[in-house]
Amino acid sequence: MKKRTPKHISATARTRVFLSNKKNILHKRTSSIVTTHPTLSFLALLLLLLMLIVGGSYSRRPQVVAEKSTPLPKHVNTFNLGDAPRVSVQGQVEKTGYVTVVAQTGGIITDISVEEGETVWRGGGPLVSISSNYLGANAASLQRQSAAVSHQFNKDTYDTQKEVIEKQAELAGKSDEQSDELRSISAKSIGETEDLISLNEDILSTINENIKSLEAANAGGVNDAAILAAKQSKSSYVAATNAARSSLRSVQYTSSDEQEPAQSANISREIALKQLDVQRKSLDLNRDISALQLQIATITESLHYPVSPCNGVVERVHVKLNDTVKPGDVLMTILADKQSLKVVALISESMARQASGYTPSTLHTNTGAVDLRPQHVSSEPTDGALYSVTYMLPQGYEDVLSHRERIQIDLPIAQAHTAGSSTPFIPVDAVHQTQTESFIFVSKDGKAQARSVELGPVSGRYVEVVSGLKSNDRIILSRNIIAGEAVKADK
Secondary structure, three states, X not given: OOOOOOOOOOHHHHHHHHHHHHHHHHHHHHHHHHHHOHHHHHHHHHHHHHHHHHHHHHHHOOOOOOOOOOOOOEEEOEEEOOOOOEEEEEEEEEEOOEEEEEOOOOEEEEEEOOOOOOEEOOOOOOOEEEEOOOOOOOHHHHHHHHHHHHHHHHHHHHHHHHHHHHHHHHHHHHHHHHHHHHHHHHHHHHHHHHHHHHHHHHHHHHHHHHHHHHXXXXXXXXXXXXXXXXXXXXXXXXXXXXXXXHHHHHHHHHHOOOOHHHHHHHHHHHHHHHHHHHHHHHHHHHHHHHHHHHHHHHHHHHOOOOOOOOOEEXXXXXXXXXXXXXXXXXXXXXXXXXXXXXXXXXXXXXXXXXXXXXXXXXXXXXOEEEEEOOOEEOOOOOEOOEEEEEEEEOOOOOOOOOOOOEEEEEEEOOOOOOOOOOOOEEEHHHOEEOOOOEEEEEEEOXXXXXXXXXXXXXXXXXXXXXXXXXXXXXXXXXXXXXOOOEEEEOO
């Protein structure tokens, strides 16, 4: 039996049924087209999607309102002329408590007395023993023993030799006194000799008168025998008188303090005393020299038995038994109980002349930056042609920095420039150059202003400006600037 549609179905329902039938028909046709022409269907769909996107963008475009634009100032980095310029240099860390014990003489290591981690004391027992041969013999010890024996002999005989010298001096004085006494005795006999001579002269005078009388009365030679006898007597008295006068002259010569014998005796005594004084000083000198030779021999021997120069802990032993070492070879490394850190930077002469000792430098360590004033800037070259700048790091960096580690240092190379002071330094990056001139940009009234300058020598990242700057200028470091452009300083 055929089903009929009721007559009372409304128009809305009929519309719904019609649309549903249309939809089904359209779906079937679309499926048929897609199945028959898949590529063309995909392209058509992609085109439809593109049209929807373009249409949406146009529909959402905001209305353009025309308004007057104001250029924004450009942010730039600046450098104040009052700032102290800095140069980046390398500094080397030196630990004063980090001691390297080296061999001061050559030889064979025959004994090692300490190990790593052992505590040692300043001047304590020997760290190692260095011998002259593999059997442990040490020539320096024998030399020290020889010097000790010689010095002991000088000490033992010193008083005896000193006493002998004093006795010799006393004997020289006695000899001089004896000479003086002999001259005194001779001087006493002068008067007796003079009396004898006077007596002989009187006798000779009487004899001469007798001879004259006999010769006057010698008529016929009666007095010839008497005259002969008188003359014989006169001859004996003349000989005696001459001998007495010779003896008198000899005694007067030898007994006088003004004559050469007395002077020679005095000179001989002075020479003897001075020679004895030289012997006395030589004796003292020999004693002192023997003591010094003993000390030298002791020091030479101690070079074979090095000790610790400080209290600390042995970090490492660098030698083994029977190793051959020469002067300068490292024996041990000791970490002292008292440590301090020093940083040394080597710079050129021009930088040393301009280095600031008052403005703190910035030392960059692996734990951060620290500002320190230099302890000293050398006035003479210390390493070839380089000058040294020394810093003392505060406590707390001993475990952070290692010995001979290198760190970066920002070193002020000149004082802040003020009116009336020396020529200023500015960063090289701020300078613009053409073939004819050099110029910079300064920030003035919010705009970049070009300024022609005359440049001097370059020091690191800074250059000296001879003329063209004022004391209150703010120099623009940024390179993307043109004259008259609005700028705003970030620094």
